[in-house]
Amino acid sequence: MKALSPESIVGEALESVYREVAAAIAAASRGALEPEQVVLVPAPAHTGCDLAFQCFKLARAWRQAPPAIAAEMATRLAAPEGDLLASAEAAGPYLNLRLDRDAVAARVLAATAAAGDEYGHSRRQQGEVVMMEYVSPNTNKPLHLGHLRNAVLGRAVIRLIAAQGARTYTSDIINDRGIHIAKSMVAYQRWGEGKTPQEAGIKGDHFVGRLYVRFSRALDDERRAWLERQGIDPSTLDERARKKVEERFQQASELMGEARDLLRRWEDEDPEVRALWRRMNRWVYDGFEETYRKLGITFDKHYYESEIYQGGKEIILEALEKGIFERAPNGAVVAPLSKHFKLQDKTVLRADGTGLYVTQDINLAAIKFRDFGLTRSIYCIGSEQDYYMKQLFAILKLLGFPWAEGLHHLSYGMVYLPEGKMKSREGRVVDADDLIAGMSELAEEALRERHGELDDEERERRALAIALAAMTFHFLVVGRDTEIHFDPASSLAFEGKTGPYLQYATARVASILRKAGDWQPPVSPVLHDDLEWRLVFALLLFPTVVADAADSLDPSRLANHLVDLAQSFSTFYHDLPVLAAEEPLRASRLALVQAVGQTLKNGLRLLGIEPLEVM
RNA sequence: GCGCCCGUAGCUCAGCUGGAUAGAGCGACGGCCUCCGGAGCCGUAGGUCAGGGGUUCGAAUCCCUUCGGGCGCACCA
Structure with missing residues (x-):
């Protein structure tokens, strides 16, 4: 402890x-x-x-x-x-x-009652302005399991920070340009039959995602045929030779040729290509928006790669002039990280003067601080990018930006399916929409068993809240660095150490309070039992736990504390009568129950989980 | 080859700047619905904290090392 x-x-x-x-x-x-x-x-x-x-x-x-x-x-x-x-x-x-347990209880109950929905909040970070960049999907495929962990984690962390008094913003960077988009566009031109997602009856992001997959499959077919014509068997080659063959194929490929041609025309701002691009992106964004709405994920600002990818060169060229960056023999601009950090040098501008991903990231980092007057900028990005993020932050420090100290990488472990890492190109993903729908269905079944009388609308509403609670908590209860091997059986559970268990505790609180009738909070509570003290102490620690979770950017600290609280509460109400207790014990326990409910509610909201009055 | 992360009960994981008998959930076994909602509660079994060194009055926790797993190390994104 x-x-x-x-x-x-x-x-x-x-x-x-x-x-x-x-x-x-x-x-x-x-x-x-x-x-x-x-x-x-x-x-x-x-x-x-x-x-x-x-x-x-x-x-x-x-x-x-x-x-x-x-x-x-x-x-x-x-x-x-x-x-x-x-x-x-x-x-x-x-x-x-x-x-003196009564004296402590009196202070805790007074604090929770006075603060209400703000209990657990503080002003420790007042004056800070913090942005969370999270989710940041590509526009060629729907959101998947990995995005869900990202979204849920990023949301919880930024809420925790907001609860410390900081002003907060959320953003994402949407990768809306590049060869992957061109591939989807080629597929649409070839096989789309001019249909809209509505006409096809498919959600926009899935519609475009299918086109991308269609392109990949067609490309695979083309590769097979090409290899056969060339008389090459890749399985006989070593890795380097295979790469060379792949390069030759990419050059020879008719489909890739079309995609490259589209990308060129996009770069030249060909109106026809741009129109199609805008149209298809809109479908994707509408699809994303629907998923976000369900999840309750919001953004204050969307940044689009297409709007910023050409920036950043001025910053780099200026730094080159100042001698911060170096010119490689072939003309590329390199950040000499090995001289100043224990990192490898990083190319920041190609020899032909065009930008790279990192060029854009340098630009975007500066834009964010400028646009919002940030003091801190957090990137919620998986741990596979740890090294890259270190390089990016080091570059920004090297550039002498005063805000570079305010950069944080909110890193988290990968999400694996039972068969291994998710690969969207191979279709081995758990789709976010499918997962939510599947979990809602399970929750609905459970509700049908328990409350047959519910009307459809109310049942669906509760089922979604319960399903999202299960999913959200499952991602948040484990430490950030912990890899998650997604196992449907345990991930979809509603019993035990789960989100719905916590919601159930809030529902039981509400139920007891509903039946309590009129009561007055005691001036001096009488709460001596060990079961009561455990609750008082957990409530006492709550603001500290929230602050610790916020500072360490790790909601699992809070999630585990809420489990402790809920478990203690379950034992408490099972063993000790509340409504049937004699005064002044009854009022004392009611006040305690109310404080527990308030704290659970506040904690769940910080995690991005909806507390339930009934379930 | 180099860097980062990880290895705790059958399974999934907590255990935070080193401190008292290492904890939860699931699974197994056994109990609890005349009592505030059983998505619940109680009990039992189950761990040389991967192995080996070291630092310390004290190590799951810090250092070194071996083994085992994951992820990186582009003029890709």
Whole structure:
């Protein structure tokens, strides 16, 4: 469990508790510690205590063994001042502390009630302006499983940051130009029969995606025939030779020739080609938009590669003049990263003067800071780009941009299907729309079993919320770096450590409160039971956990804490009566239930999961 | 060859700046619907934290190393 120290804790209630306890510990430390140097940890359950102070750090100052220190401090704290610290006892090298649980509960319940939907938020990042770039799909295929993890992670992180008081924006960079688009366009010209997605009855992004696949298959056929004509058997060649053969084929290919021709005409702004391009992109964007709407993913700004890919050259040429970048013998411009960082040099401009992907990224980074006055810019991109992102950030630092320190790569592990890494060209993907639809169907079945009386509309609404909760939580509960081997059976589960389990807890809270009738929150709550204390303590830590998740860009910290909270709550309401309890216990427990509900709701919203009042 | 990430229970994963008996979920086995909604609760079994060195009063956690897996290392995007 996390250690509590002044720099790590967030939240009024916890801060006030810490301040009082730390003052008492410091007072008992023979002047060895200032209050703000006191580190406290939650005491393990078997001790029956609430917090612990570890005496190892005092061993040097006191020139005594930790157990002796603990014993003496326990004596000194025998009659603690203040109303919070109830008792202190030595246990080996540990000084275990009991708190006045009612007093702590009073502070937590007051804090949650006062803050409401804002409980867990802070102003630690007030003044910061942060942008999250995420999802960033290509326009030649629909969103897949990998995009879902990306979207869900990026959304949670930016919400966590917003909850720290920062102003936040979301963006994506849409790869809407290049040879891949030209391929889809060739396919449409050849086989599209002039139909629109509506006429074909297919969602726009899927419509275009199919054309892309169609092109790839046709190209495969063409390659087979060509190899046969050439009398080449690639399986007999080594990798280098195969690459050479592939290059020759690409040059000889009729289909690739058409695609290259279209790309050239696109570059020359041929009106006819541009019109088709715009038309097909619109279909794709409409399709994406539909998926985003379902997921609740939004963007403040779309950046289009077609609009920025030619920029960035001025920045680079200027840096070349200043001697920051170097000219390679053949004329290409190179960022000499190996001189300044433990990275390999990176070409930033081709010998023929045209830009590369990184050229555009340099440009876009600057545009974002300029457009929005950012202090920080986060890129939610898979871990396969770790090295590239390091290079990009190093280049921007080399260029001397003052904002370069505000760049962050929000990296995450790959998503694999049972058969291996997803490859869209081979069709081995789990399509985002299919997945959502499939999970909604499962959730609907479950709802039909439980609530046969629901009308279709309400059932569908709940089913979607539950399905998205399951999917979202599944991606967020594991650490960022953890690779996800997507297994439908566990990924689609609604029971156990899942999103729907958390939604169920919020629904149970709502249900209890609905039946409570009129009640007044207690002035001084009476909550001594261990089951109650676990909840109080989890609520007390919540703002700190949120802050930690935000700072580490890792929502899994919050997700796991919510599971702890929900599990503790389940045990609590199973074992202890709320509505049937005697006053003043009843009001105290109701206030606790309300605080738990508020906290679960706030936590789920930060993760991008819809809490449910009924399910 | 070089760099980064990872290896914890049968499976999927937590375990955060080193601290008390390493935790959850699933699966297995056994209980719990006269009681605030069973998408729930309780219990049992199950781990030399991949192996080996080292640092430390103390290592799943830090360092080195071996083995095993993943991803990168373009004038591609």
